Amino acid sequence: MSTPQATAESQAHAPFLQHHFHEPVQQAEAAKIGMWLFLVTEILLFGGLFTGYGILRMLHPDAFHHGHTYLDRWLGALNTVVLLVSSFTMAMAVHSARTGERKRLVRFLLATLALAAVFLGVKYVEYSHKFHEGLLPGRFYSHKGDPVPGVHMFFSLYFVMTGLHGLHVVAGMVTIGWLLRRALRGHFSPAYYNPVEIAGLYWHLVDMIWIYLFPLLYLIS
Amino acid sequence: MTGANYLTETRGLRSWLFTLDHKRIGVMYLWSTLLAFFLGGVLAMLIRLELITPQKTLMDADTYNKVFTLHGAVMIFLFIIPSIPAALGNFVLPLLLGAKDVAFPRLNLASYYLYVAGAIMALASLVTGGIDTGWTFYTPYSTSTGGAVNLVTLAVFVLGFSSIFTGINFIATTHKLRAPGMNWFRMPLFVWGMYATAIIQILATPVLGITVLLLFLERVFGVGIFDPKLGGDPVLFQHFFWFYSHPAVYIMILPGMAIISEVIPVFSQRPIFGYRAIAFSSVAIAGVSFLVWGHHMFVSGQSVLASAIFSFLTFLVAIPSAVKVFNWVATMYKGSIRLQAPMIYAITFLLLFAIGGLTGLFLGSLATDVHLHDTYFVVAHFHYVMMGGTFIAFLAGLHYWWPKMFGRMYSETAARVAAALVFIGFNATFLSQFVLGSRGMPRRYYNYLPEFQALHVLSTVGSWVLALGLLIVAGYLLASLRRKPEAPPNPWGGMTLEWQTTSPPPTHNFLEQPVVDRGPYDFPPLETEEETVARSA
Amino acid sequence: MKAHSAAERAPRTYLAVLSALLVLTVITVVAAGVHFGSAFVNVVIALTIASAKASLVALYFMHLRHERPINAIIFVVGLAMLGIFLMLCFLDTLAREPVEPGLTAQLADWAVRISSRILSAS
Incomplete structure (x- = not known):
């Protein structure tokens, strides 16, 4: 946290309150606005990929339809369920932080972390299977015997979209790990649980993006 | 207090490198962006020197391509985009709001270091092969050419984050850290301009991020999304690129307009005419800026339908821009105008921006754009907007807030001479290019037909005058740091909050929390003629 | 605190939202196997369900409803x-x-x- 400032006001400040805020509520609301603004940038970052997906699918409808049959929709559904449940545990972690139940906070953070790891594990199984089959992006695509041309474009987008999403999952895990450390040290209280809350917002956004990726990549009919 | 200010309270390199003070971060940004401007300026002088003769003058075609690419990339990504928001804005926005700092000081410092990292990566391309794609990185050329394209695309990605962090900070600060009594319509118009800029930074920059990321992946992993050979779509790259880069033009000009909205009322000692109209027109420009990107693609194979829609929407931008210009002029009417350096630059801005804006309409029209596309007309147009607009406004802001930032007054005489040279040099350099372009001189060529030479020589000589003017500016500003006089708290008679604290301000900006009970431009009424006579008698 | 009563009910609300999300996931998988006339309609249905799920996450898990x-x-x-x-x-x-x-x-x-x-x- 910021170093204590030598102003007269700082006597009245709680230790977690940064010097340029007047009161904890102001600091918490500013942090939330900041996080929502950041989430909007994430939406537009992925939005570019969704736009590219839409246009390339328009250009190659048959290739996309055929490409998706190489994906295992049950693994995709499993991962959807895993992420949805992890969103629930994250929401519960925020709730526990707000009510000051430290043990439950730690437990729910651990559960979220574990579910994120399961998600990445499933992704690893899927990726290694695709690598093995030569279902690689663009220029490196080496799968033989497709009935339609252009399936490599589907896999370009598949890898870019799920890859970028996977990186966000990893970033989320790092953040949750950091929260866990602070929670174990007793940094959070009903008066100050802001970091848990805004990290939660980030984690829900990662979930939300997967909610769209799942039908667009695994369920083309 | 002991008279310690933010510059003197702590000393040593570490106290600057790890500072969380928005004023110090602003000052570090100021010197860094000015350094980038100097570098980009040297490259510009080389370009103009090469073009003084129709054939090769001092570099070959490949070198020329690399020089103009780096000139464009440095000026846009390292100077214009961060200059006003991150340097001047960082310094004055919390002061104007009566706040102690921006909402997220650590994010602010991170933004600065990302800027430095991005700058180093971009400039490292100089020694790792250079890039010759133009600052627009159009595919498929950019995916096939050699050189340091990968490095520069990653640099742009990093610089984008720097810009986003500044935007997030400004919006959160404006919402949560206004002084007691400062409602939305008591905010100085500079804050409205920064707010509108931040909206664009947040909404548009991520799309640039994904664009350069895909370009990078295209070069490294051959994903083929923009590659027609693999079934991709190169026009899609242009959609992606301009969805950011057109709004980015407003990231550049809105802060300039924001400065003009501060300077004109103060140096006219008149309340701004049409406060709400100017405030809302900033937000309107931010909104419309997202609807017009396709006007860069009229001759790129975009569909006729999309071109027609984009052309129509482009004309909408003229409305809020004109609203501003009329309101500024109306503010000066019957004011008590003092032609000091900031005001001279503000008036220069009005003139040059009007030319830059109006010539944009030629390019936004479908039929004339086919003739003028990729000619020197375009080059002249965007230099009138970016340099005649944003850069001149930056100079206005720099001269306006210099006494506040460093506590020193500069030589007014030198400033007037320099402003005259800048004005003459700028117009000689770029007015001639409108003529060149309308006669068919294409942009980005290192040699040309002999009949264009007279105008090219005029343009090059103009660039020397411009450079001389700017060197004088650098000279007297730097000299002021060493010499007296010290600046009073309020040298210009401004009514906004930054003038109520000392020059330079203390570390926490205000010794007491300011409370606002009036608008930012509520100047005392001007004396009538009889009062003037009575006073002087 | 304004959201206090909502906070006490939160765990039950979150469980209800989670069940709704899981049900919608099943529906979207089933709907993908049915042909609704054209592929375009199928995409619209899939994205509508996804948006319903995303709205639930935003409104309840991300507290937009009470913020x-x-x-x-x-x-x-x-x-x-x-x-x-x-x-x-x-x-x-x-x-x-x-x-x-x-x-x-x-x-x-x-x-x-x-x-x-x-x-x-x-």
Whole structure:
């Protein structure tokens, strides 16, 4: 946290309150606005990929339809369920932080972390299977015997979209790990649980993006 | 207090490198962006020197391509985009709001270091092969050419984050850290301009991020999304690129307009005419800026339908821009105008921006754009907007807030001479290019037909005058740091909050929390003629 | 605290939201196996269900329902900008390319007809 400032006001400040805020509520609301603004940038970052997906699918409808049959929709559904449940545990972690139940906070953070790891594990199984089959992006695509041309474009987008999403999952895990450390040290209280809350917002956004990726990549009919 | 200010309270390199003070971060940004401007300026002088003769003058075609690419990339990504928001804005926005700092000081410092990292990566391309794609990185050329394209695309990605962090900070600060009594319509118009800029930074920059990321992946992993050979779509790259880069033009000009909205009322000692109209027109420009990107693609194979829609929407931008210009002029009417350096630059801005804006309409029209596309007309147009607009406004802001930032007054005489040279040099350099372009001189060529030479020589000589003017500016500003006089708290008679604290301000900006009970431009009424006579008698 | 009563009920609300999300996931998998006339309709149905799920996450897990409106405004403006980007890019592609039949043939046909009408009128 910021170093204590030598102003007269700082006597009245709680230790977690940064010097340029007047009161904890102001600091918490500013942090939330900041996080929502950041989430909007994430939406537009992925939005570019969704736009590219839409246009390339328009250009190659048959290739996309055929490409998706190489994906295992049950693994995709499993991962959807895993992420949805992890969103629930994250929401519960925020709730526990707000009510000051430290043990439950730690437990729910651990559960979220574990579910994120399961998600990445499933992704690893899927990726290694695709690598093995030569279902690689663009220029490196080496799968033989497709009935339609252009399936490599589907896999370009598949890898870019799920890859970028996977990186966000990893970033989320790092953040949750950091929260866990602070929670174990007793940094959070009903008066100050802001970091848990805004990290939660980030984690829900990662979930939300997967909610769209799942039908667009695994369920083309 | 002991008279310690933010510059003197702590000393040593570490106290600057790890500072969380928005004023110090602003000052570090100021010197860094000015350094980038100097570098980009040297490259510009080389370009103009090469073009003084129709054939090769001092570099070959490949070198020329690399020089103009780096000139464009440095000026846009390292100077214009961060200059006003991150340097001047960082310094004055919390002061104007009566706040102690921006909402997220650590994010602010991170933004600065990302800027430095991005700058180093971009400039490292100089020694790792250079890039010759133009600052627009159009595919498929950019995916096939050699050189340091990968490095520069990653640099742009990093610089984008720097810009986003500044935007997030400004919006959160404006919402949560206004002084007691400062409602939305008591905010100085500079804050409205920064707010509108931040909206664009947040909404548009991520799309640039994904664009350069895909370009990078295209070069490294051959994903083929923009590659027609693999079934991709190169026009899609242009959609992606301009969805950011057109709004980015407003990231550049809105802060300039924001400065003009501060300077004109103060140096006219008149309340701004049409406060709400100017405030809302900033937000309107931010909104419309997202609807017009396709006007860069009229001759790129975009569909006729999309071109027609984009052309129509482009004309909408003229409305809020004109609203501003009329309101500024109306503010000066019957004011008590003092032609000091900031005001001279503000008036220069009005003139040059009007030319830059109006010539944009030629390019936004479908039929004339086919003739003028990729000619020197375009080059002249965007230099009138970016340099005649944003850069001149930056100079206005720099001269306006210099006494506040460093506590020193500069030589007014030198400033007037320099402003005259800048004005003459700028117009000689770029007015001639409108003529060149309308006669068919294409942009980005290192040699040309002999009949264009007279105008090219005029343009090059103009660039020397411009450079001389700017060197004088650098000279007297730097000299002021060493010499007296010290600046009073309020040298210009401004009514906004930054003038109520000392020059330079203390570390926490205000010794007491300011409370606002009036608008930012509520100047005392001007004396009538009889009062003037009575006073002087 | 304004949200206090809501906070006490939160665990039960979150469980209800989670069950709804899981049910919607099942529905979207089942719907993908049914043909609703054209591929385009299927995409619309899949995205509608996804949006319903995303709205649940935003409103309850991310507390937008109980937060200050500024956060929701930020979110909605971001989505609107993405919408503009998508629409104008799609519009250009549809009006530009001879699209293969199937997924978007109707939309392409519609866009081309509108464009020719606009152009012949001017």
